[in-house]
Amino acid sequence: MAKLTTTLLIATALLATSACSKKRPAELPPAPGPVTDQNGSGGQGAIVPGSRADFERSVTSNTVNFALDSYSLDDRARSILDSQATWLARYANVPVSLEGHADERGTREYNLALGDRRALSAKNYLAARGVAPGRISTISYGKERPIALGSDEASWAQNRRAVTIVLN
Incomplete structure (x- = not known):
């Protein structure tokens, strides 16, 4: 009787674990398509006027940096x-x-x-130069999105910044 009980328990355990196994999907998702660049030109290299790529190509930089514990704009x-x-x-x-x-x-x-004060400082400067404030949104990421990962002055200096992003 003990042998029959053991066999039934093992069979039940095997049946239960096989029922939980992951099934392979009937159809796999399609492979990735061709890579497109940021302005949707399909990688052809054409930069659309008024696009993010046009902005980044045309301006001195999309990033302004700040001194330690400061949101003042230097020259x-x-x-x-x-x-x-x-x-x-x-x-x-x-x-x-x-x-x-x-x-x-x-x-x-x-x-x-x-980070909020830095973004607002840049926004106020652009508004003073004639850019409609309603076109400019601000967001602060604080220390959550560093571009330089070191714990030294050179890395910290790169991370103290305000970045202008074209939204279309």
Whole structure:
């Protein structure tokens, strides 16, 4: 009787585990298609006027950097934002987002607030140069999205920034 009970228990366990196994889908998803670039030209290299690629090609930089614990714009940052304002005046219907960032030092809350002040500082400068404030949204990522991963002054300096992103 014990042998029959053991056999039944093993059979039940095998049946239960086989019922839980993952089934292979009847049809696999299609393979990835051709790679397209950011402006949807299919990788042909054509840059559409007013696109993100056109912005990044036309302006001095899409990024302004800041000093430690600061959201003040220096001469270099103002020069970069002047080139952005010129492009934005040419394409008056293109919305942009300003992302504020901080380095890894400080609390999460402090860095989010500092990133917000940096994005607003750049937004206010662009607005003073004639860009409609309604076209510019701001967001702070604080220390959550570093571009340089080191824990040294050179990395921290790169991460203290505001980045202008064309949204179309």
